[in-house]
Amino acid sequence: MQATPWNLGPLARAAAACLAMALIPSAGALAQETAPSAAPKAAPIKLQLNRLEPAGESCRTYLLVDNSQGTALKSLKVDLFAFDQEGVAQKRIAVELGPLPDKKTSVKIFDFTGISCPKIGRVLLNDVLACEGGEASRETCLERTETETKTSVPLDR
Incomplete structure (x- = not known):
């Protein structure tokens, strides 16, 4: 029988879930990336x-x-x-x-x-x-x- 997420043991399922969560960017990180930058640079x-x-x-x-x-x-x-x-x-x-x-x-x-x-x-x-x-x-x-x-x-x- 081949291992899939559905037939893995509880420890393996938890590790797979942690890995998946690490690969998905958080909403906070996405908001930070799309937030406008600091005030525009003043004219030289x-x-x-x-x-x-x-x-x-x-x-x-x-x-x-x-x-x-x-x-x-x-x-x-x-x-x-x-x-x-x-x-x-x-x-x-x-x-x-x-x-x-x-x-x-x-x-x-x-x-x-x-x-x-x-x-x-x-x-x-x-x-x-x-x-x-x-x-x-x-x-x-x-x-x-x-x-x-x-x-x-x-x-x-």
Whole structure:
């Protein structure tokens, strides 16, 4: 006689039932898989190191601030570091990039004083010091910020 679920002993039937239950996804698991994901990701704030040019003993910096997909911000203050070609931090600067109108791109110009452009090997967005407007906070603005460069000097996060 061949073993089937109907003629198995009680222990074998219990094991078969456990195996069957393990293979059937629970309603909770199905609900979890079909539940909508967390809130949609906020529109990015894109910072592009667009140009570096000599300005006496300093390096004039053109930073493109793209808020073309986001809402207006009263303030966006960032902490930037300029590193030399060997990767050693040379200059730190806090730059106010706001106000940023909604759905607008703008250019902000500032100088890294006391360091010439050829000595800059990398610029680091170290932190967001302030971010005000709408639902914005310092932490959410840092998460939303993306960096890129048009120069030979990288702009990193």
